[in-house]
Every structure is written in structure tokens, then in C-alpha cells.
Amino acid sequence: xSQPIIEFKNVQKRxxxxxxxxxxxxxxxxxxxxxxxxPSGSGKSTLLRILMTLEGIDGGYINVAGESLWHMLWNxxxxxxxxxxxxxxxxxxxxxxxxxxxxxxxxxxxxxxxxPMRVKGLSRQDAEESAEALLELVGxxxxxxxxxxxxxxxxxxRVGIARALAMRPAILLLDEITSALDPExxxxxxxxxxxxxxxxxxxxxxVTHEMYFAREISDRVCFFDKGKIVEEGVPEDIFSAxxxxxxxxxxxxxxxQ
Amino acid sequence: MEFGEIVSVLLQGAIVTIKIVAMALxxxxxxxxxxxxxxxxxxxxxxxxxxxxIEFFRGTSALIQLYWIYFVLPFFGLSIDAMTAGVxxxxxxxxxxxxxxxxxxxxxxxxxxxxxxxxxxxxSSQRLLRxxxxxxxxxMIPPFGNLAIELVKATSLVSLIxxxxxxxxxxxxxxxxxxxxxxxxxxxxxxxxMAQCLSLFFxxxxxxxxxxxxxxxxx
Amino acid sequence: MIELNWDWTFVxxxxxxxxxxxxVTLLATFLGSLLAICVGLIFALLRRxxxxxxxxxxxxxxxxxxxxxLLVQIFFLYxxxxxxxxxMSPLMTGVxxxxxxxxxxxxxxxxxGIEGVDKGQxxxxxxxxxxxFDTYKDxxxxxxxxxMIPxxxxxxxAMFKETPQLSAITLLEMLQVAKIIGSENFRYLExxxxxxxxxxxxxxxxxxxxxxxxxxxxKEGFSLK
Ligand SMILES: Nc1ncnc2c1ncn2[C@@H]1O[C@H](COP(=O)(O)OP(=O)(O)OP(=O)(O)O)[C@@H](O)[C@H]1O
Ligand SMILES: [Mg+2]
Numbered sequence: 001x002s003q004p005i006i007e008f009k010n011v012q013k014r015x016x017x018x019x020x021x022x023x024x025x026x027x028x029x030x031x032x033x034x035x036x037x038x039p040s041g042s043g044k045s046t047l048l049r050i051l052m053t054l055e056g057i058d059g060g061y062i063n064v065a066g067e068s069l070w071h072m073l074w075n076x077x078x079x080x081x082x083x084x085x086x087x088x089x090x091x092x093x094x095x096x097x098x099x100x101x102x103x104x105x106x107x108x109x110x111x112x113x114x115x116p117m118r119v120k121g122l123s124r125q126d127a128e129e130s131a132e133a134l135l136e137l138v139g140x141x142x143x144x145x146x147x148x149x150x151x152x153x154x155x156x157x158r159v160g161i162a163r164a165l166a167m168r169p170a171i172l173l174l175d176e177i178t179s180a181l182d183p184e185x186x187x188x189x190x191x192x193x194x195x196x197x198x199x200x201x202x203x204x205x206x207v208t209h210e211m212y213f214a215r216e217i218s219d220r221v222c223f224f225d226k227g228k229i230v231e232e233g234v235p236e237d238i239f240s241a242x243x244x245x246x247x248x249x250x251x252x253x254x255x256x257q
Numbered sequence: 258m259e260f261g262e263i264v265s266v267l268l269q270g271a272i273v274t275i276k277i278v279a280m281a282l283x284x285x286x287x288x289x290x291x292x293x294x295x296x297x298x299x300x301x302x303x304x305x306x307x308x309x310x311i312e313f314f315r316g317t318s319a320l321i322q323l324y325w326i327y328f329v330l331p332f333f334g335l336s337i338d339a340m341t342a343g344v345x346x347x348x349x350x351x352x353x354x355x356x357x358x359x360x361x362x363x364x365x366x367x368x369x370x371x372x373x374x375x376x377x378x379x380x381s382s383q384r385l386l387r388x389x390x391x392x393x394x395x396x397m398i399p400p401f402g403n404l405a406i407e408l409v410k411a412t413s414l415v416s417l418i419x420x421x422x423x424x425x426x427x428x429x430x431x432x433x434x435x436x437x438x439x440x441x442x443x444x445x446x447x448x449x450x451m452a453q454c455l456s457l458f459f460x461x462x463x464x465x466x467x468x469x470x471x472x473x474x475x476x
Numbered sequence: 477m478i479e480l481n482w483d484w485t486f487v488x489x490x491x492x493x494x495x496x497x498x499x500v501t502l503l504a505t506f507l508g509s510l511l512a513i514c515v516g517l518i519f520a521l522l523r524r525x526x527x528x529x530x531x532x533x534x535x536x537x538x539x540x541x542x543x544x545x546l547l548v549q550i551f552f553l554y555x556x557x558x559x560x561x562x563x564m565s566p567l568m569t570g571v572x573x574x575x576x577x578x579x580x581x582x583x584x585x586x587x588x589g590i591e592g593v594d595k596g597q598x599x600x601x602x603x604x605x606x607x608x609f610d611t612y613k614d615x616x617x618x619x620x621x622x623x624m625i626p627x628x629x630x631x632x633x634a635m636f637k638e639t640p641q642l643s644a645i646t647l648l649e650m651l652q653v654a655k656i657i658g659s660e661n662f663r664y665l666e667x668x669x670x671x672x673x674x675x676x677x678x679x680x681x682x683x684x685x686x687x688x689x690x691x692x693x694x695k696e697g698f699s700l701k
Contacts, residue, residue, distance in 0.1 A: 052372075052375070052376050053375065054372050054375060054376070083381070087378060087380070090375075090376070090378040091378060093376070094376065095373075095376040097369060097372065097373060097376075099369055100369075101367075101369035101370060101372060101373035102373075103370065103373070103388060103392075104392065105391045105392055105395075114377075114387065115377035115378065115379060118379065118383055118387065119377065119378045119379060119380075119383075163377070164376070164377075167377060167378065312676075313676070316675065316676040316679045316680070317637070317672045317675045317676055317679075318637035318638060318639075318640050318675060320638075320640040320641055320643075320651065321640055321651060321668065321671055321672050321675060322672075324651065324655065324664070324668055325664075325668045325669070325672065328655075328658060328664040328668060329664045329665050329668055329669070332663075332664065332665050406543055409543075409545075410543070410544065410545040410546070411545070412545075413545035413546075413547040413548055414547060414641070416547070417547075417643075417644055424545065424547060424548055424551070427548065427551065428551055431551070431555045437555040437556050437559060438556050438559060441548065441551065441552040441555065441556055444548055445540070445544045445548060445549075445552065448543070448544040448545060448548060449540055449543055449544050452543035452544070453543070456543075
């Protein structure tokens with residue numbers, strides 16, 4: 001088996017006095033789709049935010065595509081990563097946010113083309129062609145010139161997905177991307193992810209409260225509690241025959257049985 | 258004196274007032290952005306310097322600053338003419354208030370915007386210039402409009418260091434003639450008109466810049 | 477060549493004079509604040525009155541007062557009032573100018589403070605058949621005051637910092653005294669710097685005082701005796 005694309009080794013993370021992760025280890029294989037479920041405050045978002053370099057770590061190592069994320073080699077020693085190193089590492093990663101975080105002062109098209117042009121140096125023409133293809137993919141070809149504020153929540157989130165994909169990340173991080181949406185808008189967003197998942201050319205790490213969706217698209221489901229993976233396995237096992245009591249209790253509460 | 262004559266003398270003064278505003282406003286904006294950004298992003302000693310500037314200019318009054326620059330600086334061998342002293346004092350004074358506007362407006366941009374720009378791998382200067390500032394600018398317009406009006410009002414202080422602005426002309430006319438009522442009504446109306454023009458201009462600017470930003474809510 | 481360095485003997489010589497002028501500055505600020513609060517309250521209530529003409533007139537009057545320079549307003553009172561047979565001392569003139577100018581600012585604070593009180597309070601008072609005077613006095617104002625304190629305090633500090641403008645009509649406040657000392661001794665450095673420092677010190681003290689006052693007021697309002 002090849003080397004994992006994401007690897008956490010004995011990671012520690014604290015916010016002041018509260019410890020979120022203590023000696024946390026975790027792996028994701030290339031092109032694997034992993035769902036993370038678990039109660040509020042268990043550290044799910046923190047995990048994704050650490051990978052996206054939005055939060056630092058207090059101990060341990062993280063490897064992404066074979067390179068250390070938060071450290072770099074300097075005179076044969078590992079030292080905290082420089083901005084330049086982080087910039088390079090972020091090329092592998094893309095994130096879709098719960099609250100969309102679209103740029104309100106840019107049209108939908110600019111939202112998608114800005115980073116490829118400024119960061120990857122794509123020509124305007126290439127960036128716009130790829131943006132149009134992505135908008136087609138998320139079913140918003142007709143909204144290219146709209147501003148985010150004129151879109152529904154579901155449409156905003158589909159733009160959010162297109163924007164992240166435009167950077168061609170190897171790893172896509174999705175943090176509760178449907179939690180801020182009205183129930184009737186959830187499916188249009190999940191459909192986009194379903195189609196992406198079929199291609200199987202991505203590594204996806206998603207935090208979700210949509211259990212049926214997690215069951216349907218994941219290769220593996222991890223149940224998180226208090227900064228630890230309590231139980232993990234293929235969706236069938238986790239959802240139909242959870243071994244741990246805490247997993248059972250959580251799923252019962254969630255699925256209402 | 259005929260009313261027409263009074264008005265024409267006062268208009269000359271008004272032009273001087275407008276000139277001072279036109280010179281002090283860019284200085285104030287420059288100070289506001291420089292020190293506002295320093296206060297937010299620069300290393301500690303520069304931050305302290307910026308705080309010192311803000312606290313000093315907001316803690317004492319514009320007239321004292323004006324006198325200090327006009328009367329005290331020459332003692333250090335820095336002789337400057339009244340006009341320059343006026344522009345510098347007012348620019349620095351209003352700029353200190355503007356610093357807080359810049360800072361507040363930048364801080365008011367939702368954190369998610371910063372996070373999205375990190376996730377898209379923008380460099381830190383791209384984040385600031387392309388994502389954060391364009392949005393913050395819209396928040397700054399209304400308070401900047403108020404500060405511009407405060408600046409117009411504060412220009413009247415330069416009459417006290419012998420610059421022949423609107424207030425100076427009014428006072429010298431009032432000392433010369435007996436039509437004090439007319440003079441001051443015209444002067445007040447002129448100042449009011451300038452303030453209203455600025456206020457309309459900034460409202461227009463706000464509308465233009467907030468394209469796409471309206472309605473608020475989550476993006 | 478004039479000496480460049482700071483002269484402590486000169487400082488000790490002029491400090492008492494400047495400090496005694498501080499009394500005038502503080503008196504003008506105190507009286508000006510009282511007047512500003514009255515004017516602000518009256519304007520605020522007029523702007524909530526039933527007559528639209530009054531509301532619109534008061535709005536534009538306040539807009540006018542706020543967007544024209546205090547210094548011109550001071551001169552206006554100083555030159556024009558005597559025309560109507562009203563001769564006032566520089567202090568009186570200054571207090572009125574400060575009071576009216578800052579009253580216009582405070583009326584906005586008071587108005588939004590009053591409007592910030594829950595609508596249900598008005599409805600409940602009506603249900604209890606209170607007169608509108610009693611409603612203001614016993615129900616609305618006691619709840620509105622605490623949130624208004626910081627903004628009111630800031631305007632009073634701002635007013636304090638504008639008192640040097642009263643030197644223009646020969647009031648012997650700190651700056652005027654410093655200026656006279658400076659021109660008599662051909663040395664402006666120490667007097668103007670001292671005045672600047674004193675303003676800074678008073679402003680900081682006042683800001684602290686206002687914070688203390690705010691803390692004293694209970695959050696849930698209080699009842700007037
Ligand atoms: N910036 C921060 N400062 C302090 N504490 C934080 C910060 N961010 C997160 N936390 C705390 O860390 C813990 C884990 O937060 P996290 O957001 O990862 O939880 P989560 O599993 O995503 O929960 P949810 O399902 O509610 O999104 C929580 O207790 C939270 O309060
Ligand atoms: Mg979360």
C-alpha cells in the first residue's frame with residue numbers, strides 16, 4: 001500500500017487550558033473519502049482547520065503528501081514552518097466552509113477565478129474557462145455575473161465548492177457544508193458532492209451531520225468524541241453494527257431511534 | 258457695506274477654507290491608513306508608536322496642536338508658514354481619529370473572509386489588498402464622511418493663526434462693519450453648504466462602493 | 477539664538493498661572509455640560525413629539541448646529557447678541573455656545589437611548605394608564621440612562637477639549653493664559669506643552685470617572701425618588 005496522503009502523529013492541540021487533541025493519530029489514504037461524525041465540541045472542525053493551516057498545533061507531526069505540514073527541514077532539523085512552506089503546502093488543500101465565506105464584493109465568476117489567477121498565475125482566459133466548466137458542474141452556469149448576496153444559500157455553497165475546486169486541490173476539506181442551509185436546499189449541494197465522489201480522484205475529508213449522506217458516499221466513517229476517534233470503519237459497520245456504546249448512543253440520538 | 262460686497266469677501270475666505278480642506282484631507286487619509294494598518298499588523302514597537310500618535314492627538318485638542326506646531330516648532334529651528342502649520346495640524350488631528358475608523362472597519366470584516374483567503378492560498382498582502390480592504394473600505398465611508406465634516410469645521414481654527422479663511426474674513430468684516438447679523442448668517446450657511454456637499458458626496462460614494470455588498474448576512 | 481532645551485525654572489514659574497486658569501476651563505466645561513444635557517433632552521423629546529413640522533424643523537436645526545464650526549458659533553454669539561441688547565461675559569457666551577453645540581450632539585444620543593428601551597415598556601405604561609410625563613420619568617428614562625452614559629461622557633470630554641476655542645473671545649482659560657505667557661517671555665514651548673499635558677491628564681481622568689459612573693448605575697435601571 002502506498003503512503004497515506006494525510007497522517008497525524010501524536011498531535012496535540014490546546015486552546016488555552018482546554019486540550020482538544022492529546023496524542024492524536026490519524027491517517028487518510030489517497031483518494032479515500034472519510035466522513036467524520038460526532039458530538040458538538042469534539043474537535044471535528046479543529047481537525048480540518050489544522051489541516052487548512054488555520055490553526056497551529058502544540059505538539060506532534062502532521063504529514064501531507066509525504067511532507068511535514070507544520071514543520072520544515074532546516075539544517076537537518078525540523079523547525080516550525082515558515083509562511084513560504086505553508087504556502088507551498090496549501091497547494092494540496094482546499095476547503096469548503098459551513099458559512100460559505102464567499103467574497104461579497106466579487107461576482108461569482110471573480111470569486112472562482114481570483115485565486116487561480118493571482119495565486120497560480122493562470123491567464124484570465126484559462127481561469128475563466130475553467131470557472132465556466134466548474135459552474136456548469138455545480139449547475140450555476142447562468143449565475144456567473146451575479147453577486148453572492150443575490151444567491152440562495154444552496155447556490156452560495158455550490159459556488160463555494162466550485163471556488164475550492166478551481167485551485168485543483170488533491171485534498172478537499174468540507175466542514176458541515178449543509179448545516180447553514182434550509183432543509184430543502186441541502187440536496188442540491190449534496191448532489192454536487194455525490195458526483196465528485198463518483199469520480200474517485202479526490203481525497204475528501206468531510207465533517208457532517210447528514211448520516212445518510214455519510215453512509216452513502218464514504219469509504220470510511222470515523223466517530224469522534226472528546227478529541228479521540230472512538231470508532232472507525234466502513235459505513236455499513238458503523239451505522240448498522242456500532243461496537244462502542246458511545247457510538248450507539250450518538251447514532252440513536254441522531255437517527256431518532 | 259453692500260450685501261453683495263460682503264458675500265464676495267466671504268466667498269474669497271471660503272475658497273481658502275476649501276483649499277485647506279483639500280490639502281489636509283489627503284494627509285489625514287494617509288495618516289489614517291498608515292497608522293491604522295501599523296496598529297493592526299506591524300510589530301510591537303511600531304504598534305506602540307501608532308498608539309502614542311493616536312492617544313496624543315485625540316487626547317489634546319486641535320487648537321493646542323495647531324498652536325504648538327505654529328508657535329513652538331520655530332523654537333526648534335523649524336519655521337513653517339501658517340498655512341503649512343494649519344494643514345499639518347488638522348491633517349494629523351483628523352488622521353488620528355481616522356486611524357480608529359480604519360482599524361474598526363478592518364476588524365469588522367468577518368473572520369470567515371480571512372479564512373477563505375488563507376484556504377485559497379492568497380499571500381498576506383493579497384489577502385489584505387484584494388479581500389479585506391475592499392470590504393472594509395465600504396464600512397469606512399460613512400465615518401470618513403463625518404470626519405471630513407469635522408475637518409471642515411476644524412479649519413475655522415486656522416483663522417486664529419492669521420490665515421484669511423472664511424472665519425477670519427467674517428471676523429474682520431464684523432470688526433469693520435455693523436452688519437454682524439448678516440455676515441454671520443452668510444458664514445454659517447456657507448459652512449453648512451460645504452458640509453452638506455461632503456455629506457452627499459460620501460453617501461454617493463457609499464452607494465457606488467457597496468455594489469454587491471448590500472443586504473449583508475452570510476456569504 | 478533662542479534656547480532649545482526645556483527650562484524647568486520657567487515651568488515652575490508658569491505652572492501656577494496655568495493651573496489657576498484651569499479653574500475657568502473646568503467651570504466652562506461643567507456649565508456647558510449642564511446646558512448641553514438640558515438642550516439635548518429638550519431636542520430629543522421634541523424630535524419624538526407629535527407635530528411633524530416641529531420634528532423636521534428640530535432635525536434640520538440640529539443638523540445645522542452640528543455641521544457648522546463651534547468657533548463661528550462662538551463669534552456669532554459674541555458679535556450678534558449685543559445687537560439684540562444682550563451683552564454677555566465671555567464665559568457666559570462660551571457656555572451657551574458649548575451647551576447648544578454639544579446639546580445638538582447629545583440629542584442624538586438621548587433619542588437613540590430612549591428608542592432603545594423596549595417597545596413593550598410603552599405599551600405596559602399605557603395599559604397602566606400612566607401619563608406620558610410619568611412614563612418618561614418613571615419608566616423610560618431610568619432604563620435609558622445607563623446605556624447613554626458612555627456616549628454622553630465622550631461628548632463631554634470632546635467639549636472639554638474644545639474649550640481652548642473660547643480664548644478667541646478673550647476668555648482667560650488655559651490656552652489663552654499660556655499664549656499670553658508665551659508672547660511676554662518669547663517662549664512658547666513650556667506653556668503650550670504644559671497645557672497639552674494638562675488636557676491629556678484631565679481627559680484620561682474624566683474617561684476613568686465616566687467609566688466609574690457607568691458602573692454605579694444598575695443594569696436594570698433604577699427609580700427616581
Ligand atoms: N479559537 C478557539 N478558541 C478557544 N476555543 C476554541 C476555539 N475554537 C474551538 N474551540 C473549542 O474547541 C472545542 C472543539 O471545537 P470544534 O469547533 O473543533 O468542535 P466541533 O466538533 O467542530 O463541534 P461542532 O459540531 O459544534 O462544529 C470546542 O470546545 C470549542 O469551544
Ligand atoms: Mg464544527
